[in-house]
Amino acid sequence: MKGRFVLRNVKRINKEEIDIVVEDGKIAEVAKAGSGRGQQIFDYSDVYVSSGWIDLHVHAFPEFDPYGDEIDEIGVKQGVTTIVDAGSCGADRIADLAASREQAKTNLFAFLNISRIGLKRIDELSNMDWIDKDKVLQAVNKHRDLIVGLKARISKSVVRDSGVEPLRVARELSHETSLPLMVHIGSGPPNIEEVIPLLEKRDVITHYLNGKENNLFDDEGKPLQVLIDAIERGVHLDVGHGNASFSFKVAEAAKRYHIDLNTISTDIYRKNRLNGPVYSMSNVLSKFLYLGYSLEDVIAAVTTNAASWLEKPELGRIQIGDTANLTLFTVQNDPITLIDSEGDKRVAERRIEAKGVVVNGTFIEC
Incomplete structure (x- = not known):
């Protein structure tokens, strides 16, 4: 009211x-x-x-299955005032996502999937013909108020035989649009040590605490040098919990080696909201309290840190005159x-x- x-x-x-x-x-x-x-x-x-919680990685395009859900189900009903759709839509459907935000209470931004088909299918980068540079540029120019970055899912099941080439194209598009990349990491190939060096300041590694073999920590839990180097370059680390991308053991190793917590996001969609292991933003935040992070650090990861990455500081503060x-x-x-x-x-x-x-x-x- x-x-x-x-x-x-x-x-x-x-x-x-x-x-x-x-x-x-x-x-x-x-x-x-x-x-x-x-x-x-x-x-x-x-x-x-x-200040209102910000979820930097969700899937808010309900038509797509399995990665889809209603905006307000994963937004305000979870205590989250701002969500960022993490590449559900490419150029083919981004206009539909833009239209859907008009009917929602939750604030919505988006990463544009570099594949024009988006998550209509889950191997969207297996065919290089689906990366249409002109359509990416047109979509970005038309929806600058919505699009905050470009998304490339660089794991074996997504790229198949394309290897790291989609990420090289994404890098070129990032430079052309002046937009950062969010890069999903997971099972290889491509090997994680091929992927991370291509990332630059303000790019986002999402799923950085995943427990798959191709992750950012060695068998003893020590961070790989490519991760240390990326942090020094200013690459942003995002949790992106999801169905298969958060490991307590890896998270404990990251904390043990003082890998700073940047943003906590859920990678929430209908399946993992209803059946777990995500359930809600509150549930994911509770995991980081359990891991021994302070309440201040946990809440900063979904407020000031996320607002700073979005370059919208007003979303991360409680200040007279700001929209509430x-x-x-x-x-x-x-x-x-x-x-x-x-x-x-x-x-x-x-x-x-x-x-x-x-x-x-x-x-x-x-």
Whole structure:
């Protein structure tokens, strides 16, 4: 609902209690707890508030199977105010994705799949004829408000005999469009040591904590030199949990070797939302609390860090005058069994639970 309303007694990550007054879709006041005035008061004592959660890797084109879902099912209903579709659509269908955002409450951006067919089939880079450079350029020029980067899924089942060549073409398109790449990594060939050196500053490695043989860590859990070099170049690391791309053991190794947490994303779609192992953004965030990251670091990974990558700092802050995009959540001291993409189960003592959002000034309970 819009108008003037107050989120009363919410607490920041540092435990400071405040009131947030929202009026005409914008943050009108950040006041001492109990002092905010509005036509409607929503008391959220003992509930945390952050800027709206951002999920940098989802699949929000419901027509495609298995990688598809409804925008708001994986957005505001999960406590997420902004989602970024990670290459569901190529040039053939990106206009349809752009049109769908008009009907959704959740903010939507997208990576454009360099294959014109997108995820209509899941070997979309196995035929180089499906990479139409002119169509990519036309789509980017027409949908600059939607497209934030280009997506290339560089793993064996996607590229088949094309090897690393689709990534070389993606690199050229990145330079022509001035857009960064998001590169999905997984089973080889191509070998991970062929893939990572082609990535540049602000490009995104998604699935960096996957437990497949062709991953970024050696048998002892030590990060490969190509990963260290990529981090030094400014390549961005994104979780992209998904059905098959998050391993507790690899995540523990990354933390042990001080590989910084950049963004936590879900790679959520209908199947792994309903049947796991993803379920929700809250569930994925709870896994990183279990791993020993602070609440501050976990929430930063879906707020300030993600907003900074998107070059939309207003999405990652709570500031008077900004459009109100906020997430309300709790941290419950309730045991929960968490499962990774390899079936490894862990029992955590705390879990994060989304309670509601304010998205573009509209309050919605989860």
